[in-house]
Amino acid sequence: MSDGFVWFEGIPFPVVDFTPEHMREVQENFVFKDEDVLTLSFPKSGTNWLIEILSLIFSKGDPKWVQSVPIWERSPWLETMYGYKSLKDKEGPRFITSHVPIHLFPKSVFKSKAKVIYLIRNPRDILVSGYFFWIISNFVKKPESLEQYFEWFIQGNVAFGSWFDHIRGWTSMKGKENFLILSYEELKQDTRSAVQKLCQFLGKKLEPEELNSVLKNSSFQVMKENKMSNYTLLRGWLLDQNNGSFLRKGISGDWKNYFTVAQAEVFDKIFQEKTADLPQELFPWE
Ligand SMILES: Nc1ncnc2c1ncn2[C@@H]1O[C@H](COP(=O)(O)O)[C@@H](OP(=O)(O)O)[C@H]1O
Numbered sequence: 001m002s003d004g005f006v007w008f009e010g011i012p013f014p015v016v017d018f019t020p021e022h023m024r025e026v027q028e029n030f031v032f033k034d035e036d037v038l039t040l041s042f043p044k045s046g047t048n049w050l051i052e053i054l055s056l057i058f059s060k061g062d063p064k065w066v067q068s069v070p071i072w073e074r075s076p077w078l079e080t081m082y083g084y085k086s087l088k089d090k091e092g093p094r095f096i097t098s099h100v101p102i103h104l105f106p107k108s109v110f111k112s113k114a115k116v117i118y119l120i121r122n123p124r125d126i127l128v129s130g131y132f133f134w135i136i137s138n139f140v141k142k143p144e145s146l147e148q149y150f151e152w153f154i155q156g157n158v159a160f161g162s163w164f165d166h167i168r169g170w171t172s173m174k175g176k177e178n179f180l181i182l183s184y185e186e187l188k189q190d191t192r193s194a195v196q197k198l199c200q201f202l203g204k205k206l207e208p209e210e211l212n213s214v215l216k217n218s219s220f221q222v223m224k225e226n227k228m229s230n231y232t233l234l235r236g237w238l239l240d241q242n243n244g245s246f247l248r249k250g251i252s253g254d255w256k257n258y259f260t261v262a263q264a265e266v267f268d269k270i271f272q273e274k275t276a277d278l279p280q281e282l283f284p285w286e
Pocket residue numbers: 041042043044045046047048049125128129130132218219220221223246247248249250251254
């Protein structure tokens with residue numbers, strides 16, 4: 001640890017439960033199984049919403065599991081020491097979460113038939129969401145202002161590095177049979193259709209009332225009140241005791257309330273430069 005991050009291969013990671021040695025161990029030794037379901041994202045893309053939906057799909061809409069087991073135990077965060085320990089010898093199908101960029105990820109995933117879901121979100125909303133989350137967190141460098149965090153974000157000096165590199169890396173898997181790209185925006189716009197798409201990808205069939213229960217129990221309001229999913233259990237340790245909320249607004253386009261006109265222009269320019277050669281259908285918000 002040096003400046004509020006742990007650095008591994010030139011990329012900043014959180015300081016709690018991460019070490020470079022451990023990151024190397026995960027990269028070299030974690031073995032994926034064909035039955036695994038892997039949620040991948042850049043932080044603040046709606047990762048925990050997707051985990052809640054997956055938990056409910058596999059429970060056929062029964063909320064018992066999401067109401068009794070913390071979200072980080074249901075789909076542990078692979079690159080943390082805690083997550084790796086709980087996952088590596090676990091029997092049966094596993095839910096696994098990761099924010100690691102593709103070039104530092106365990107190679108075994110590319111040989112397995114594990115179902116991989118990459119969640120993407122407008123990076124402007126990720127930036128704003130990240131700013132409000134990291135200022136109430138105690139495990140990454142805290143920005144002093146949104147202006148400062150804006151600079152860090154476009155330079156890639158935030159937890160897990162550059163959003164642009166992250167999506168370029170992972171979306172190169174587009175088209176593989178076991179790889180699904182889903183956006184926060186499509187989840188928000190038509191949650192029912194997005195959940196049906198997930199079910200199809202996962203080979204799961206839900207009855208209409210089971211689907212309704214998935215939608216109800218993964219809704220923003222219900223998740224915000226579920227202490228197994230709203231991260232209030234970590235208050236006073238990884239999160240500030242009284243400030244802010246993990247489930248903050250849960251909307252698309254909130255960046256418009258925070259970016260100045262100049263920041264919006266700078267971001268547009270960088271976005272265009274860095275994504276010009278990528279399939280534009282990856283970015284449904286543009
Ligand atoms: N059920 C839900 N519906 C909509 N957004 C949700 C949600 N659960 C979490 N989110 C949003 O997802 C973001 C967190 O993402 P992650 O899980 O990757 O850290 C937060 O965004 P905001 O800060 O914009 O509200 C949070 O509010």
